[in-house]
Amino acid sequence: MKSSQSRPGMAPNTFPFQPSTGTGQTVSKSPFENLGTINSSTNNTYGISSHHNPAANQYGGPPKAQYGSPPVPVFNNTNPIGPLAATVGATQGTSASYGTFQPTGPSMMSQVYSNRVNTNLGFIPGNTQCSNFETSSNLMQHQTSISSQSIISEIQHLNSPSYFVRPTVAKVPNSASLKQKAHIPVGLVFQPLANPPPGYPEVPTVSFGSSGIIVRCKPCRTYINPFVKWEAGGRRWVCNMCGFSNETPSFYFCGLDEQGGRTDRYERPELSIGSVEFIATAEYMVRPPQPPVYFIVLDVSLPSVSSGLVETVCSAVKAALLSDNIPGGGRALIGIITYDTSIHFYNLNPNLSQPQMLIVSDLSDLFLPLSDDILVNVADSTQSIINLLDNLPTLWRNNRVVENCMGSAIKAAFMAMRHIGGKMILFASTAPTVGDQAIKIRDHARQGGKDSEKVLDREVELLRPANDGYSNFVHAMVRTYISVDLFMCTSQPYVDLPTIAPIVKKTSGDLIYIYGFNAYLHGQKLREDIISVLTKSSAWEACLRFRVSRGWKITNWYGNFYFSGTDLLLAPSCHSDQSYSIVIDMEDNVTVAPDPFVYIQAALLHTNSDGERRIRVHTIALPATQNYIELASSMDVQATVSIICQQAMDISLHSKLLDGRNYLQTICSQILLPQSNQIAESAKSLPLYILGVLKCPAFKDCKEASQSDLRIYHWTRLASLRLESQIILFYPRLFCLSSWNHQQQENEQSLVLPPMLNLTAEQMTQSAAYLLEDGESMYLWLGRAIPTSFIQQIFGVASLDQLHPDYAETVIGSTGGPLGIKIAGLLHNIREQRKPPFMKLYVIRQGDPLENRFFQSLVEDKTQGFMLSYQDFFNKVMPRTTAAIPQRYAH
DSSP states (O other): OOOSSOOTTBOTTOOOOOOOOOOSOOOOSOGGGTOOOOOTTSOOTTSOOOOOOOOOBOOOSSOOSSOOOSSOOEEEOSOOOSTTGGGTTOOTTOOOOOSOOOTTSOOHHHHHTTTOOOSTTSSOTTOOOOGGGOOOSOOOOOOTTSOHHHHHHHHHHTSOOTTTEEESBSSEESBHHHHHHHOOOOEEEEOTTOOOOTTSOOOOEEEOGGGOOOOBOTTTOOBOOTTOEEEGGGTEEEOTTTOOEEEOOGGGOOOBOTTSSBTTGGGOHHHHOSEEEEEOOGGGOSSOOOOOEEEEEEEOSHHHHHHTHHHHHHHHHHHHHHHTOOTTGGGOEEEEEEESSSEEEEEOOTTSSSOEEEEEOOGGGOOOSOSSSSEEETTTSHHHHHHHHHHHHHHTTTOOOOOOOHHHHHHHHHHHHTTTOEEEEEEESSOOOSSTTOOOOOOOGGGOSSOHHHHHHHHHHHTSOSSSHHHHHHHHHHHTTEEEEEEEEEOSSOOOHHHHTHHHHTTTOOEEEEETOOHHHHHHHHHHHHHHHHHSOEEEEEEEEEEEOTTEEEEEEESSSEEETTTEEEEEEEETTBOEEEEEEEOTTOSBOSSSEEEEEEEEEEEOTTSOEEEEEEEEEEEEESOHHHHHHTBOHHHHHHHHHHHHHHHHHHSOHHHHHHHHHHHHHHHHGGGSSSOOGGGTTHHHHHHHHHHSTTTSOOOSTTHHHHHHHHHHHHHHBOHHHHHHHHSOEEEESTTOOOOOOSOGGGOOOOOBOOSSGGGOOTTOEEEEEOSSEEEEEEOTTOOHHHHHHHHSOSSGGGOOTTTGGGGTTTTOOHHHHHHHHHHHHHHHHHOSSOOEEEEEETTOTTHHHHHHTOTTSOBTTBOOOHHHHHHHHSTTOOSOOOOOOOO
């Protein structure tokens, strides 16, 4: 214990250090291991109510095509007693609303790309749908008496929806030789917490009531799912993963029908739907579920103050508080510290008239100057927090300290959070130069020279951490359930993100990098992104495990997480926009798949923001095929490109960037080569997407000093980015606005996007305006010969020369004309569709220096950093093909 006397480095009138005195029991085990129990009498450390199961509803009656709508009922899976057990819950005029997914509902991807035009191409980039995963209203227990195609069809109706799971192929190869011939990586992209598209129901919640048991396979721990088989009249069930015959718990017993299926299967989502969420029982908790915790760590050094970062952050956090949208309601906790070359703590006790600042300047001996009131309840201390946020910009306005101690600030925040966990939101304007984990900027000069091999080696060296300081801190972070989001808003050309990024990636955090940050230019983007972090629904103290059926194994895992043991992915905090990917292969001693289907299950154990421990389970079955054409035709090109990109990033980091680029080209050629006579429809967009990957910032050649920072930012982002956002980065959307039919529509929701153009300058003219969006930014390019009437209607100025690009967005639609209003509405709709992140709009006049960034996105042309056009690239990956080059758009 520290001395109670005043400590060196503490500001006058500060509190002496006292250790935290929480009332909860000490827990040595990690909740990630699913061990131990919580007694109902255990003290609640965080002041939250003990978890309880809400009143359960039961549903009966025949299955219907659509399985429900919000609010989602909780299914109590304890069998009703008595002769009416089969129809319990059915009332007059009401039928069961849970059965299958409606096939006519809008697809997420088709909504995103509904305005792409299909001409001679035979495919629409970005609109690839895996038709094998559409669903119908007819669920059946599969059986041997029906045809194999019918079995496949019915099995697929039970699968987890495609907005949660996207496999690279709808049919897997049943032999090692077929897999080797096809070269298509067999993998899956999971977005376990994805928000269902409009018109689709939420994931149903399943409770096993007072039984205290979740039905799982005894040896392999697979969760009960629609693909298990029943035997012995329902007294036993056979696991679809390992084949073990389990005894059915007495509370879960139900008889079988003449087809061998349970008579109550339509009443139980876990037996009829591929995606469910189980309410966790006591065995899945070793402490009370944690509340949402947000700890703001803000750089207040001179670069941060002068760029407007401090003021923007304070404004955004205040807006989030006032919106009353922070998850957790009265349970959420928040804390704030600031730093330059010292650490500044703030007492946010609501009983104080003003928050008190306590300074610790001895970075070699950090301690907490307060035992309480660093982390406070949001509802109780809202006014104290707002008072502090209002005063921070003024308090630090005249700060002339240039250096910062970000590493020490992270350690201080960790000390304040470690008894609970939560999300640390870190803001920095420069690399840390003093204190723990200070960074010595690595020399870029050695990148020059004529020896290209040495240049490439140096480039890869700069993509790796200079030391393991931040990586070594990760274990302590994860063990205490702390995730880190880093906002690096800098004007420095190089801040060594590769050294800092592991603390983000391995704690399941997000990295936001804004180079050349200026509050006037980037303030709105930063503000919206901060509000998104503070208000989005998140999962806390989470862990994720994938399981695959016998004869198969998982060879690679991709995403932002901490890998524990042999197959457990730890994610202290995760959210709906994050994805995880796996690659599977046959076991080493298997040459032919042992079963006609391969089953994959993902289980995410987490605490939601309401303090409930849940297990979200997604299960999918993929049929095996021995037919190459069936395999190639079933490829989901978007999921395939995502997996290939993950593999290429991994190769680049562990070998050379050149090896990663070569892999992208080689795998594209290997997939297309067996189709040299006729390319399958599913593969026609593959070379275009791979070309986009090669030209995106993650892989393109770049000579700027910030290239390693920019590249590691994109690698960290792509590792967990949702699939449709990856695709739009690889192949952005381009629209012509000056020829858009912009007639005013009565309903803004029905706004029709302009036709999408090819990503080539061949279709552009100097007399038009073009909008390009890549999911991260938007660019409005204005040709020099564009009619002045268009400029007047949109911006309210007489000519292009009178338009200042930095202020242009603020005046779009200011004249009140229909075209200006419609374009403003278009920009808003695209942003809403993509966020997060918030996309900044760059207005570019022809000839402006920034237009190089616009033309770099036209991936079908020769671009700086990768001087191959689409036709050149296709000829390179398919040198001896007799098939016609897939045509692009023609409008």
